[in-house]
Amino acid sequence: MAIKSFKRYEKKYILSQKQYEALIPKLLEYMNPDKYCKSGNTYNIYNIYYDTKNSDVIRHSISKPFYKEKLRLRSYKIPSNSEDIVFLELKKKINGIVNKRRVSLTLKEAYDFLNLGIRPLSNDYINNQVLNEIQYYLDNNKVYPAVYIGYTRKAYFGKDDNNFRLTFDSNIISRRNDLNLESGIFGEDxxxxxxxxxxxxxxxxxxxxxxxxxxxxxxxxxxxxxxxNEFMSHCLNKQNINLRGEKVC
Structure with a gap:
């Protein structure tokens, strides 16, 4: 089990293929590809986002509040067995500053924690602090797997400032069925x-x-x-009716 903590600002831009192809050569004067993106390589990221039955987490998030937080389960490969490593992340945003706390677990530990309430054991003080935060979140928010979002990423770091990082995500795919990391990447763009x-x-x-x-x-x-954006697209779907005949959004 391992922990990481991130605190930073994030700004987002949507690029066309033409803008992307023009930008990359200019970046290489000041930035280097990260270790997973040498020789033009990319890597994939797979996520399951957790929310309430009424989508309270994402409804609050898109209202642009001063404070918001999201819980997600992330992997950098499609898990093939219960002992594969995944990351449980609690991402908080306070007045534009992003703070991400995460702990690495086996897939089984993560599912047992999220679905059964069985907390992973750890003798490490910092790991337990993160688990405490996630436990508190779960105790106060009755959340379930809500949506899968996966994408392909290329990343760069500043040559003179490793804290300056750019990521380019493409093929952003989502689905609201088969919400397991093991199922791989498929769904709607x-x-x-x-x-x-x-x-x-x-x-x-x-x-x-x-x-x-x-x-x-x-x-x-x-x-x-x-x-x-996935949620707003989901709400625009005219077939967005649950089994009781009620509108989801």
Whole structure:
């Protein structure tokens, strides 16, 4: 079991294929691909987001509150057995600052914790602090698997500032059935073909050289939440009726 904690600002941009192809060569003067993205490689991320039966978590999130939090189960490969490692994350956003707390567990430990309330055992103080936070969240929010969201990612780090990070997500796929990481990536595209979601992750100010490149390529900041956009698309579906004949949204 291992823990990581992240605290940073995030800004988002949606790029066309043309903008993406023009941007990457310019970035390479100032940034390096991360270790998983050498020689043009990408990697996949698989997530299950947890929410209440009435979608209270995402409803609150898209109302742009001062404080919000989400719980998700994440993997960087499709698990093939119960001992594969996954990450349970509690992502908080306070006045625009993102704080992510996560603990690595086996798939079985994660499912037992989330579905059965069986807390993983740990002798590590910091691990237990994160588990305490997640336990508190689960005790106060009756949440269930709500949506699967998976995507392909390419990431870069600043040559002079490792805290300056860019990620490019494409093929953002979601579904509301078969909510298991083991089932792999399939579902509906919520971003669109030949588009990229660029996320800027930084502890301080965005470098001047980067803002100049964005201006030159006419790339502008936008608001895009993967789960938020999936939920709004879900609500627009005219077939969005539950088994009791009630509207979900």
């Amino acid at each position: 919520i971003l669109g073909e030949n588009k990229y979601l660029m996320e800027v992750k930084i502890l301080g100010a965005i470098p001047v050289w980067f803002t100049k490149i964005l201006s030159e390529l006419e790339i502008y900041n936008t608001h895009f939440s993967k789960y938020g």
